[in-house]
Amino acid sequence: MIRPAIGDQRAGEVMPLSSGRPRHAWRAWLLTETPGSRAQARLGQAYVAWLGFRRNPLAMAGLTILVVLVLVAVLAPVLTHQSPVSQELGRRLQPPSAAYWFGTDELGRDIYTRILYGSRITLLIVGLVVVSVAPVGLLIGTVAGYMGGAVDVVLMRMTDVFLAFPRLILALAFVSALGPGIENAVIAIACTAWPPYARVARAETLTIRNSDFIAAVRLQGAGPLRIVLGHVVPLCTSSLIVRVGYDMAGIILTAAGLGFLGLGAQPPSPEWGAMISSGRKFLLDQWWVATIPGAAILVVSLGFNLLGDGIRDVLDPKQG
Amino acid sequence: MEAAPRSEPAPLLRVEDLWVRFPGRMGVVEAVRGVGFTVGREKLGIVGESGSGKTVTGRAILRLVLPPGLVTARRLVFDGQDLLALNEAAMRGIRGRRISMVMQDPKFSLNPVMTVGSQVAEAYRMHADASLEEARRRTLEMLAAVKIRDPERVYRLYPHEVSGGMGQRVMIAMMLIPGPDLLIADEPTSALDVTVQMQVLAILDDLVTQQGMGLVFVSHDLNLVASFCDRILVMYAGRIVETCRASELQQARHPYTRGLLQSLPRVDRPVAELPVLQRDPAWQDAVMTFP
Numbered sequence: 191m192i193r194p195a196i197g198d199q200r201a202g203e204v205m206p207l208s209s210g211r212p213r214h215a216w217r218a219w220l221l222t223e224t225p226g227s228r229a230q231a232r233l234g235q236a237y238v239a240w241l242g243f244r245r246n247p248l249a250m251a252g253l254t255i256l257v258v259l260v261l262v263a264v265l266a267p268v269l270t271h272q273s274p275v276s277q278e279l280g281r282r283l284q285p286p287s288a289a290y291w292f293g294t295d296e297l298g299r300d301i302y303t304r305i306l307y308g309s310r311i312t313l314l315i316v317g318l319v320v321v322s323v324a325p326v327g328l329l330i331g332t333v334a335g336y337m338g339g340a341v342d343v344v345l346m347r348m349t350d351v352f353l354a355f356p357r358l359i360l361a362l363a364f365v366s367a368l369g370p371g372i373e374n375a376v377i378a379i380a381c382t383a384w385p386p387y388a389r390v391a392r393a394e395t396l397t398i399r400n401s402d403f404i405a406a407v408r409l410q411g412a413g414p415l416r417i418v419l420g421h422v423v424p425l426c427t428s429s430l431i432v433r434v435g436y437d438m439a440g441i442i443l444t445a446a447g448l449g450f451l452g453l454g455a456q457p458p459s460p461e462w463g464a465m466i467s468s469g470r471k472f473l474l475d476q477w478w479v480a481t482i483p484g485a486a487i488l489v490v491s492l493g494f495n496l497l498g499d500g501i502r503d504v505l506d507p508k509q510g
Numbered sequence: 511m512e513a514a515p516r517s518e519p520a521p522l523l524r525v526e527d528l529w530v531r532f533p534g535r536m537g538v539v540e541a542v543r544g545v546g547f548t549v550g551r552e553k554l555g556i557v558g559e560s561g562s563g564k565t566v567t568g569r570a571i572l573r574l575v576l577p578p579g580l581v582t583a584r585r586l587v588f589d590g591q592d593l594l595a596l597n598e599a600a601m602r603g604i605r606g607r608r609i610s611m612v613m614q615d616p617k618f619s620l621n622p623v624m625t626v627g628s629q630v631a632e633a634y635r636m637h638a639d640a641s642l643e644e645a646r647r648r649t650l651e652m653l654a655a656v657k658i659r660d661p662e663r664v665y666r667l668y669p670h671e672v673s674g675g676m677g678q679r680v681m682i683a684m685m686l687i688p689g690p691d692l693l694i695a696d697e698p699t700s701a702l703d704v705t706v707q708m709q710v711l712a713i714l715d716d717l718v719t720q721q722g723m724g725l726v727f728v729s730h731d732l733n734l735v736a737s738f739c740d741r742i743l744v745m746y747a748g749r750i751v752e753t754c755r756a757s758e759l760q761q762a763r764h765p766y767t768r769g770l771l772q773s774l775p776r777v778d779r780p781v782a783e784l785p786v787l788q789r790d791p792a793w794q795d796a797v798m799t800f801p
Binding site: 409 | 619
């Protein structure tokens with residue numbers, strides 16, 4: 191078998207992947223039509239999904255932003271030697287310069303440093319909210335969808351009550367009841383973020399509950415708990431992951447909103463929303479104090495949105 | 511109403527005057543209308559055309575008719591227990607453990623995101639207090655018992671990776687593993703080729719004759735039922751129109767049964783044109799009694 195030298199002369203069935211370019215061995219291994227093992231087939235599937243994801247430039251931009259965000263959060267002490275909280279009133283409200291890349295704020299703190307450390311708070315809030323919200327919404331939605339009847343009515347009307355309020359307003363109400371602080375902000379955002387998850391999980395459950403395999407486990411004597419946790423929940427997770435990807439930007443904005451209103455992270459901590467709030471007073475003369483954290487919020491929430499879109503295109507079971 | 515066969519002193523299941531109704535927008539659909547029969551430790555065949563109420567009868571015995579379906583019966587007694595009077599928790603103890611049902615379509619009866627083996631093992635662990643290792647061992651044994659070659663490999667497969675016939679045998683394994691006293695098999699062999707069909711029937715036959723399991727075998731294959739079962743019920747439009755011993759099927763008297771028999775092609779007596787079953791509306795309502 192002589193490999194053709196010119197790219198568009200295909201070698202046919204023998205080398206289905208060969209074009210003119212040389213291929214890496216691992217790539218051929220991943221893309222083979224006849225995988226030798228289950229693990230190989232699964233890795234190949236993941237690789238194909240990744241190829242689809244990579245073809246979407248916006249999703250890649252989102253992914254890049256997120257990777258940078260995570261790196262910044264992890265490497266903050268390496269990227270700057272300043273402290274995000276130590277004040278130095280002699281250098282307050284300096285414009286951006288070579289020494290202070292993003293300028294300094296009204297207490298002489300380096301805004302660049304504060305942005306870096308603020309990314310940790312943002313990631314912390316998003317992570318905690320997602321981890322606490324997804325299981326709650328999943329459980330409420332699947333139980334409501336599976337049990338039907340009165341249970342469904344009660345749970346879904348409760349969900350409707352939560353959905354009836356604008357998210358930030360409801361979160362404000364919760365925080366003002368619980369008291370300001372990052373932990374309480376997380377709890378408040380979690381309380382307002384679960385209803386859409388419950389809705390998605392319920393809709394999925396309604397289509398699953400009447401399928402034959404659920405009837406089959408029922409006629410083996412399985413109880414509702416076993417059916418919901420063991421057979422319904424695993425089938426709902428992929429739609430839920432897609433939904434989580436969508437929601438992250440909203441969570442960031444709500445967290446920043448709470449910070450801005452003084453109900454989220456408290457003053458010394460470099461939370462982006464709180465930074466905008468304190469920089470607001472100098473907006474006309476020292477624009478950078480409020481604008482830089484605002485731009486950070488914009489870029490990060492845009493990144494989450496783009497990534498969410500990309501994940502949906504790759505993962506959404508409804509699109510085949 | 512059919513009388514219990516004289517040879518059966520204490521039937522496993524006694525059904526009298528069973529009705530299943532589905533209230534719909536256009537009125538009530540009566541899927542099963544006053545059916546009565548008994549099952550002992552024997553092979554009972556139920557035959558009938560599509561929509562004659564065979565499957566719904568099976569589901570009604572397990573109280574698994576989906577709402578808004580309504581099940582009523584004068585008596586529905588299994589092993590001394592009135593199934594209609596049991597609460598849901600007690601009923602779950604009956605399902606699978608005492609009465610099991612093999613459903614028609616294996617492709618839709620297995621959870622697509624769980625491996626075949628874990629589903630069979632779950633069926634076992636649901637009723638037996640067994641360790642994971644023990645359940646796995648029993649599952650492999652059961653898969654081998656339903657003539658699945660290389661059970662170790664099949665154990666790890668997902669439902670979309672097994673063939674239709676394999677799926678049906680997995681279903682049978684799943685329903686047999688808790689060791690039920692009564693198995694309702696809803697066309698359990700329709701997706702299997704003839705040789706495997708015979709093997710599966712042999713497994714079921716063994717269970718009935720050796721372990722004294724009762725079997726309700728729902729099918730539309732008259733010849734198969736006649737050769738495999740002990741007794742046959744013929745259903746039409748939600749009623750049992752005829753009951754007979756399998757060996758006496760050829761002497762059946764009801765015009766519907768006769769019509770069914772005549773519309774079967776026969777190797778030894780080829781005809782140019784098979785007769786088409788002529789339905790008589792009177793069959794639907796008349797309760798047929800034979801002296």
